[in-house]
Amino acid sequence: MVPLRPVWQAPKVVREKRPLRDLSKAVMRPFAAGLALAAIGMVAVHAEDAKKPDPALANQLNPNDKTAEPDEKLLAKDAAVKVEDGKYFDAAGAPTFHVTDNGKKVDWYSYSGYRRYHAECHVCHGPDGMGSTYAPALKDSLKYLSYEEFVGIVVGGKQDVNSSTQKVMPAFGDNKNVTCYMDDLYVYLKARAAGAMGRVRPGEKEDKPEAARKQEKECLGG
Secondary structure, eight states, X not given: OOOOOOOOOOOOOOOOOOOGGGXXXXXXXXXXXXXXXXXXXXXXXXXXXXXXXXXXXXXXOOTTOTTSOOOHHHHHHTOOOXXXXXXXXXXXXXXXXXXXXXXXXXOHHHHHHHHHHHHHTHHHHOGGGOOOSSSOOHHHHTTTOOHHHHHHHHHHOEEEEXXXXXXXXXXXXXXXXXXXXXXXXXXXXXXXXXXXXXXXXXXXXXXXXXXXXXXHXXXXXX
């Protein structure tokens, strides 16, 4: 009897337990980012690992800003549980926003994200993430996109085709003006999605963290 050949099986993926914030280091190199996304995207955040928000990091929103459209569920889900080197993180380990002084002051990354978005993204996706006739409103997309999904789309692009339209999101994996500020863009749009920031240019901001200066210099090759 001829022995049966064994059925090929995909090799087991070693799921490295590392915070999602480390992903931002990978997007400095687009090829490495693609590999990181393939592995990290399969790692689930267990409920028992979730942390409660730190009351000291609670957002202080502006109740008079009618353009903010606060979403209480998202505000609770995206609330910061800790801060490291001037960057805030939610219970899932993803970077998040922090708003203080009755909505007048934001963390550095939200402020930087506002600037980077309006330098690189608003032509297609509209001012303040509001969308346009040919690109979706990212303030709505970030209501459901995870950090990994957001990075994956920005780095690798996306194409939506149906019977009447064809929408293409180009890949920005080789654009350092985007990939070097991936967390900044994500945090800003996340704040817009949750309604923590309205359609206004951020006023006061926290000082630029030394960690942000170092990452920027290394990523841009300065």
